[in-house]
Amino acid sequence: MNMxxxxxxxxxxxxxxxxxxxxxxxxxxxxxxxVGDASIEAARSKINLHKNGTPIAFDIQQNESHAIIxxxxxxxxxxxxxxxxxxxxxxxxxSKHLLTASYVSDEMxxxxxxxxxxxxxxxxxxxxxxxxxxxSAMQVxxxxxxxxxTLLSFHSFTGGLIAADTDPENPWRYKxxxxxxxxxxxxxxxxxxxxxxxxxxxxxxxxxxxxxxxRVEGGDYEGxxxxxxxxYIETYGLQGIKSMLRGTLRNKGFCAAxxxxxxxxxxxxxxxxxxxxxxxxxxxxxxxxxxxxxxxKQKLKEIPGLINSNEIDFLDWSGFFDDTxxxxxxxxxxxxxxxxxxxxxxxNESDKDQIVMWHRFVYEHEKKTKxxxxxxxxxxSDSVYTAMAKTVGLPLAIAAKLILLGKxxxxxxxxxxxxxxxxxxxxxLKTVGIVFHETES
Amino acid sequence: MNMxxxxxxxxxxxxxxxxxxxxxxxxxxxxxxxVGDASIEAARSKINLHKNGTPIAFDIQQNESHAIIxxxxxxxxxxxxxxxxxxxxxxxxxSKHLLTASYVSDEMxxxxxxxxxxxxxxxxxxxxxxxxxxxSAMQVxxxxxxxxxTLLSFHSFTGGLIAADTDPENPWRYKxxxxxxxxxxxxxxxxxxxxxxxxxxxxxxxxxxxxxxxRVEGGDYEGxxxxxxxxYIETYGLQGIKSMLRGTLRNKGFCAAxxxxxxxxxxxxxxxxxxxxxxxxxxxxxxxxxxxxxxxKQKLKEIPGLINSNEIDFLDWSGFFDDTxxxxxxxxxxxxxxxxxxxxxxxNESDKDQIVMWHRFVYEHEKKTKxxxxxxxxxxSDSVYTAMAKTVGLPLAIAAKLILLGKxxxxxxxxxxxxxxxxxxxxxLKTVGIVFHETES
Numbered sequence: 001m002n003m004x005x006x007x008x009x010x011x012x013x014x015x016x017x018x019x020x021x022x023x024x025x026x027x028x029x030x031x032x033x034x035v036g037d038a039s040i041e042a043a044r045s046k047i048n049l050h051k052n053g054t055p056i057a058f059d060i061q062q063n064e065s066h067a068i069i070x071x072x073x074x075x076x077x078x079x080x081x082x083x084x085x086x087x088x089x090x091x092x093x094x095s096k097h098l099l100t101a102s103y104v105s106d107e108m109x110x111x112x113x114x115x116x117x118x119x120x121x122x123x124x125x126x127x128x129x130x131x132x133x134x135x136s137a138m139q140v141x142x143x144x145x146x147x148x149x150t151l152l153s154f155h156s157f158t159g160g161l162i163a164a165d166t167d168p169e170n171p172w173r174y175k176x177x178x179x180x181x182x183x184x185x186x187x188x189x190x191x192x193x194x195x196x197x198x199x200x201x202x203x204x205x206x207x208x209x210x211x212x213x214x215r216v217e218g219g220d221y222e223g224x225x226x227x228x229x230x231x232y233i234e235t236y237g238l239q240g241i242k243s244m245l246r247g248t249l250r251n252k253g254f255c256a257a258x259x260x261x262x263x264x265x266x267x268x269x270x271x272x273x274x275x276x277x278x279x280x281x282x283x284x285x286x287x288x289x290x291x292x293x294x295x296x297k298q299k300l301k302e303i304p305g306l307i308n309s310n311e312i313d314f315l316d317w318s319g320f321f322d323d324t325x326x327x328x329x330x331x332x333x334x335x336x337x338x339x340x341x342x343x344x345x346x347x348n349e350s351d352k353d354q355i356v357m358w359h360r361f362v363y364e365h366e367k368k369t370k371x372x373x374x375x376x377x378x379x380x381s382d383s384v385y386t387a388m389a390k391t392v393g394l395p396l397a398i399a400a401k402l403i404l405l406g407k408x409x410x411x412x413x414x415x416x417x418x419x420x421x422x423x424x425x426x427x428x429l430k431t432v433g434i435v436f437h438e439t440e441s
Numbered sequence: 442m443n444m445x446x447x448x449x450x451x452x453x454x455x456x457x458x459x460x461x462x463x464x465x466x467x468x469x470x471x472x473x474x475x476v477g478d479a480s481i482e483a484a485r486s487k488i489n490l491h492k493n494g495t496p497i498a499f500d501i502q503q504n505e506s507h508a509i510i511x512x513x514x515x516x517x518x519x520x521x522x523x524x525x526x527x528x529x530x531x532x533x534x535x536s537k538h539l540l541t542a543s544y545v546s547d548e549m550x551x552x553x554x555x556x557x558x559x560x561x562x563x564x565x566x567x568x569x570x571x572x573x574x575x576x577s578a579m580q581v582x583x584x585x586x587x588x589x590x591t592l593l594s595f596h597s598f599t600g601g602l603i604a605a606d607t608d609p610e611n612p613w614r615y616k617x618x619x620x621x622x623x624x625x626x627x628x629x630x631x632x633x634x635x636x637x638x639x640x641x642x643x644x645x646x647x648x649x650x651x652x653x654x655x656r657v658e659g660g661d662y663e664g665x666x667x668x669x670x671x672x673y674i675e676t677y678g679l680q681g682i683k684s685m686l687r688g689t690l691r692n693k694g695f696c697a698a699x700x701x702x703x704x705x706x707x708x709x710x711x712x713x714x715x716x717x718x719x720x721x722x723x724x725x726x727x728x729x730x731x732x733x734x735x736x737x738k739q740k741l742k743e744i745p746g747l748i749n750s751n752e753i754d755f756l757d758w759s760g761f762f763d764d765t766x767x768x769x770x771x772x773x774x775x776x777x778x779x780x781x782x783x784x785x786x787x788x789n790e791s792d793k794d795q796i797v798m799w800h801r802f803v804y805e806h807e808k809k810t811k812x813x814x815x816x817x818x819x820x821x822s823d824s825v826y827t828a829m830a831k832t833v834g835l836p837l838a839i840a841a842k843l844i845l846l847g848k849x850x851x852x853x854x855x856x857x858x859x860x861x862x863x864x865x866x867x868x869x870l871k872t873v874g875i876v877f878h879e880t881e882s
Contacts, residue, residue, distance in 0.1 A: 305746020
């Protein structure tokens with residue numbers, strides 16, 4: 001008997017569904033699942049006494065931790081992206097496959113040759129976004145091409161939101177289901193995309209104003225452009241495409257309200273504010289407002305073009321006009337903002353999140369212009385088995401199974417844009433309710 | 442006889458009045474004036490065959506150039522700020538005084554102890570802004586204090602503009618009289634100031650909208666806040682002051698029109714644009730505008746809050762709606778913007794620039810609140826003897842004279858905030874028409 005071992009590094013927010021799936025599969029395939037985390041308690045709680053699971057204390061920055069990689073057949077790293085190369089070096093040393101849900105960094109790319117030589121697959125970008133977005137898009141793109149069509153335009157938006165029955169009074173329809181710091185810093189820099197053959201640029205100060213309205217399965221959303229929509233033109237083989245835009249989805253009203261914070265400079269992470277220890281929520285907002293004697297809401301309304309609808313209500317719900325102390329001794333605007341937002345945006349135990357993904361493909365087929373829309377709505381079960389944890393973790397878990405069963409032949413540093421990966425992964429995702437709906441016109 | 446030698450390094454834009462003054466003084470005091478520049482032709486043209494002047498080729502990045510510092514008694518560096526420390530090291534080596542018009546960097550500050558030990562003065566921030574602003578402000582501040590007053594608030598604005606009879610059709614009332622790149626990048630980051638005891642922050646995206654109206658000697662101007670208004674609280678000895686704001690002056694309308702470029706992202710220097718070689722002025726602007734079929738002017742008007750007055754006319758005058766090719770093969774938005782602006786904002790030979798400086802001091806004296814306003818308007822003679830060259834160069838030149846004549850006793854790394862420097866410099870500046878007007882109320 002050849003009992004296989006999977007090592008999962010990281011037992012945080014996005015690991016619950018992944019570990020559950022692997023433990024269930026371990027009963028069928030006689031696998032051993034080792035879960036390593038800096039907190040062995042976190043690892044233990046995810047394994048929940050399953051007979052095939054072993055929790056261990058694992059600290060990527062301690063060399064003694066690395067030897068365990070030698071005992072695995074396949075490693076899934078859920079660590080923050082900067083740590084993946086350290087794991088990759090050990091995987092090369094011990095000849096182990098590696099899976100991540102993170103973007104391929106230049107450092108990761110450099111391992112391609114050695115991984116191929118050792119017949120290893122280093123599969124990255126195999127979560128939700130990046131991950132399911134690649135797989136679901138490439139499945140449609142490959143179908144259009146194999147039917148002789150030519151893609152003219154590709155738009156794709158993904159958002160991690162909250163379900164309709166969660167926090168019904170929360171006007172943002174949003175809570176932190178992912179790294180809160182990344183949410184606060186989102187969009188800084190300039191978004192770049194392609195529109196009808198022209199390069200287009202949206203700076204941060206316009207980003208949350210220039211949104212795209214999107215209707216997905218009966219729901220109305222708005223999307224803002226991601227930083228670089230162009231880099232997947234080559235990856236997806238879309239050279240010559242006229243329009244290409246990837247973005248982030250939010251519920252209606254979110255972007256206009258978030259734009260208020262952006263315009264005021266509340267998301268700035270480049271300097272520390274003064275007198276933070278004595279600062280209230282209202283003081284925080286007021287320090288970015290003109291120095292006249294109007295009250296804060298009035299000042300916001302007096303800034304031309306800033307308040308156009310119910311943005312004040314959003315800020316009010318988040319407590320920005322309260323005299324509550326911030327509760328930090330120091331911090332950049334971004335750090336203080338995150339701290340204030342987290343008081344209302346932290347996921348409660350019974351909260352359900354919701355993932356919404358939407359693609360639109362416009363293509364030419366036999367001299368006619370046609371369109372396919374493809375969409376996914378996935379809802380979490382609670383604050384542990386979130387839609388985010390399912391959609392990030394299950395593609396990794398399914399890919400891990402396929403690799404151990406010898407069903408994936410690709411080797412080297414890859415992302416899931418090839419049929420042999422995306423077809424079986426998307427097929428199995430359907431069985432757990434992660435299903436794309438397609439409409440053609 | 443003890444014939445003194447002054448070495449001026451840099452014969453660029455701001456050197457004309459400085460070198461002229463020194464050559465004239467050389468006739469009285471029997472000085473030798475060496476002018477070094479990477480282009481010996483530039484040095485020669487500034488000396489204009491004066492018998493006491495010697496042009497030399499000088500390259501700060503070539504060690505062979507440094508020996509000439511040993512032949513001087515005093516060095517004036519007009520090099521870009523990053524080069525001053527290289528000059529300073531040589532001045533310490535050869536025991537020579539050093540003058541610059543640049544902000545004291547941490548590197549420069551570190552030379553203080555050694556300069557004192559060698560009885561040298563390294564006088565920095567002795568141009569216009571920084572320079573005349575320090576001197577004129579400290580003269581008033583010291584007067585208020587010596588009369589028993591307490592300063593409550595200090596506002597100070599300076600602008601390098603153009604004279605009324607220059608380019609009468611130019612709606613910006615502005616041309617490049619200083620480093621164009623710094624003009625394009627101005628205000629990036631967050632402006633920080635103090636208002637009635639509260640710290641206030643203005644991010645870049647609000648900076649050109651939150652202007653202060655200023656009336657100076659019959660002219661109406663608007664000012665935007667400088668990056669850090671707080672750092673001079675300690676330098677000027679203003680601990681406990683309630684309001685402190687330093688800023689940049691522009692003619693009315695400038696900021697609203699510049700704000701359009703800021704909002705669109707045209708001043709971004711963090712990425713290179715695509716397809717620059719085929720880009721027209723209009724293409725440049727359009728690449729930042731929404732992807733609908735309106736014409737460019739219409740698109741600008743459709744962005745909420747962007748166009749409120751005659752901003753379109755300003756952009757039109759600068760050629761932003763023209764099909765003229767940009768004329769660059771590559772570039773960041775900021776580089777392309779500078780290139781387009783320079784086509785109309787380059788100073789012509791007969792153009793006259795104008796410096797406007799304005800201070801307002803509010804203070805308490807014998808339980809009454811009083812106010813002093815102090816202002817300077819200086820006009821250039823032509824595109825060589827600009828007001829900028831006079832106001833940057835003459836304070837340096839006068840200070841150099843005072844040092845060589847033994848009238849300044851300060852040693853170490855200093856800025857001109859001490860009576861022994863500002864009184865004689867301001868007094869002599871009056872004789873060349875650089876005069877502050879004071880009003881009290």
